[in-house]
Amino acid sequence: MSYDSSSPQPARPPRGHQNSFAQHVPDPAAAEPLRGGASPRTWTGHHRDLRILRRAYRRQRRVTTFAVLGCFSLFLGLTAGCPGLMNRPVTGGLSAGLVIAVSQIPATWLAVLVYERTARRYVDPLAHRVNRSVPWAEAERERRR
Numbered sequence: 001m002s003y004d005s006s007s008p009q010p011a012r013p014p015r016g017h018q019n020s021f022a023q024h025v026p027d028p029a030a031a032e033p034l035r036g037g038a039s040p041r042t043w044t045g046h047h048r049d050l051r052i053l054r055r056a057y058r059r060q061r062r063v064t065t066f067a068v069l070g071c072f073s074l075f076l077g078l079t080a081g082c083p084g085l086m087n088r089p090v091t092g093g094l095s096a097g098l099v100i101a102v103s104q105i106p107a108t109w110l111a112v113l114v115y116e117r118t119a120r121r122y123v124d125p126l127a128h129r130v131n132r133s134v135p136w137a138e139a140e141r142e143r144r145r
Contacts (some may be wrong), residue, residue, distance in 0.1 A: 005036045027053060049133060053126040064115045075100050 077098060079086055086097030 024090065046068060049126070049130045053123070056123050056126055060118055064111050068108055068111045071104060085111055 075097075078100065086095060086100070088096050090096050090099050
């Protein structure tokens with residue numbers, strides 16, 4: 001079973017026949033020129049929403065990655081720089097180094113949970129807004145209902 005929800009591409013028309021798709025797509029060269037030769041504003045509309053979404057997703061990845069790598073780098077730095085501290089017994093015969101090493105597992109799980117929570121809270125609403133603004137998503141939304 002295929003999970004691709006897109007419709008199959010129509011076959012190319014034979015030579016000499018006009019493609020029906022070309023009748024519905026306006027020619028960009030025939031579009032009206034902008035007044036004064038100004039370019040369209042790129043900070044508004046759909047492209048702006050995509051930039052905001054990419055920025056939010058990028059920021060989320062960086063913060064989570066640096067938090068997890070920071071914990072691991074701290075452990076490696078303490079192991080290399082302060083072996084006496086890492087060999088000290090903490091509780092029940094466990095050394096501080098072993099406790100810090102084992103605590104990286106819950107720290108990683110915590111990072112995953114925070115990542116998912118911030119994704120649902122900040123990034124997913126942006127993605128839904130972008131998805132609502134694209135014209136080709138109408139057929140997909142109608143089919144899901």
